[in-house]
Amino acid sequence: QKEVEQDPGPLSVPEGAIVSLNCTYSNSAFQYFMWYRQYSRKGPELLMYTYSSGNKEDGRFTAQVDKSSKYISLFIRDSQPSDSATYLCAMSAVTGGFKTIFGAGTRLFVKA
Amino acid sequence: NAGVTQTPKFQVLKTGQSMTLQCAQDMNHEYMSWYRQDPGMGLRLIHYSVGAGITDQGEVPNGYNVSRSTTEDFPLRLLSAAPSQTSVYFCASRQINQPQHFGDGTRLSIL
Numbered sequence: 001q002k003e004v005e006q007d008p009g010p011l012s013v014p015e016g017a018i019v020s021l022n023c024t025y026s027n028s029a030f031q032y033f034m035w036y037r038q039y040s041r042k043g044p045e046l047l048m049y050t051y052s053s054g055n056k057e058d059g060r061f062t063a064q065v066d067k068s069s070k071y072i073s074l075f076i077r078d079s080q081p082s083d084s085a086t087y088l089c090a091m092s093a094v095t096g097g098f099k100t101i102f103g104a105g106t107r108l109f110v111k112a
Numbered sequence: 113n114a115g116v117t118q119t120p121k122f123q124v125l126k127t128g129q130s131m132t133l134q135c136a137q138d139m140n141h142e143y144m145s146w147y148r149q150d151p152g153m154g155l156r157l158i159h160y161s162v163g164a165g166i167t168d169q170g171e172v173p174n175g176y177n178v179s180r181s182t183t184e185d186f187p188l189r190l191l192s193a194a195p196s197q198t199s200v201y202f203c204a205s206r207q208i209n210q211p212q213h214f215g216d217g218t219r220l221s222i223l
Contacts, residue, residue: 004154041217043216046213094209102154104152104153
């Protein structure tokens with residue numbers, strides 16, 4: 001079993017839809033949770049960075065962490081064609097040198 | 113501010129050839145890492161460094177060498193290229209307990 005599981009998609013939605021992207025994990029030591037966006041032929045770009053449980057909002061993006069269920073989510077409101085990309089979840093624990101474990105990524109297509 | 117810079121962007125090698133992928137960062141980050149990204153596999157850690165002169169192996173280190181003589185540079189060497197090393201390689205840097213910042217990758221094809 002992988003430490004981090006993420007549905008690869010692809011996920012196709014119409015412009016303006018609310019998008020929900022999710023990851024599950026098995027290591028209860030993870031405390032730092034991240035979402036990266038990766039456009040084709042580019043490197044991953046940090047979108048959201050949260051510590052422990054709870055919600056964090058930044059513009060149209062909201063990250064949620066539920067440590068009791070070992071489940072994290074990224075919500076995108078009013079999705080735009082420019083949001084079409086691959087979204088990677090990632091998480092780290094302070095123990096073990098803060099190594100980052102990445103999900104395989106979900107491909108998102110937002111249709112105009 | 114350039115961030116993390118990787119060169120070259122593309123490279124084609126023949127089996128058995130060696131080469132060095134370059135990575136430089138201008139953010140004075142102590143931690144630097146090399147990942148490879150393959151379809152369906154996500155990002156896998158090859159080698160990492162916690163400071164100049166200190167390196168360690170990641171999840172998939174075989175066939176690769178690294179060194180860290182300065183804070184800014186962290187080159188990755190392929191000793192004898194194999195087709196299984198065809199991949200996209202990303203370099204990343206960060207400060208302690210902070211998220212990774214990535215370069216735009218090197219796309220490597222080995223024939």
